[in-house]
Amino acid sequence: MKKFNKCLWLTPINEDDTWYSYTNGFEPHITLGYDLNEDEIEEKINSISDKQIEILLDDEMIESCEDGFYALYFNVKKDSLKEWMLPDSHISFLYKYSPITKEEKEEIKHKITIKKSIFGKIKVKLCNGDFKEW
Numbered sequence: 001m002k003k004f005n006k007c008l009w010l011t012p013i014n015e016d017d018t019w020y021s022y023t024n025g026f027e028p029h030i031t032l033g034y035d036l037n038e039d040e041i042e043e044k045i046n047s048i049s050d051k052q053i054e055i056l057l058d059d060e061m062i063e064s065c066e067d068g069f070y071a072l073y074f075n076v077k078k079d080s081l082k083e084w085m086l087p088d089s090h091i092s093f094l095y096k097y098s099p100i101t102k103e104e105k106e107e108i109k110h111k112i113t114i115k116k117s118i119f120g121k122i123k124v125k126l127c128n129g130d131f132k133e134w
């Protein structure tokens with residue numbers, strides 16, 4: 001299992017947002033930092049000046065694998081990025097601990113019809129163990 005330790009997430013304002021139905025058991029989010037201590041979390045939160053951000057997804061779906069942790073994600077369009085966000089900001093819609101199948105890729109590609117959402121909730125998450133428990 002992947003260990004990201006304490007993370008700072010930015011999530012949709014509306015918990016009924018359609019993007020929640022696109023994931024497989026975790027909140028849609030943009031990671032603002034990981035493996036953070038309390039001072040780093042406070043500093044990052046204080047640097048956020050926007051209360052609501054329109055997030056637009058790039059068209060290309062990307063697959064990654066690190067230490068047996070697989071993800072399917074879309075990068076955030078550059079126009080949506082703020083100076084306090086990571087330059088490689090993205091939103092994952094599928095996490096797994098085994099290889100992602102062609103069928104799963106097709107399902108995600110066809111499921112994601114809305115590529116815009118309003119984000120603004122900030123959450124501190126302990127991201128260790130199974131991703132469904134984060």
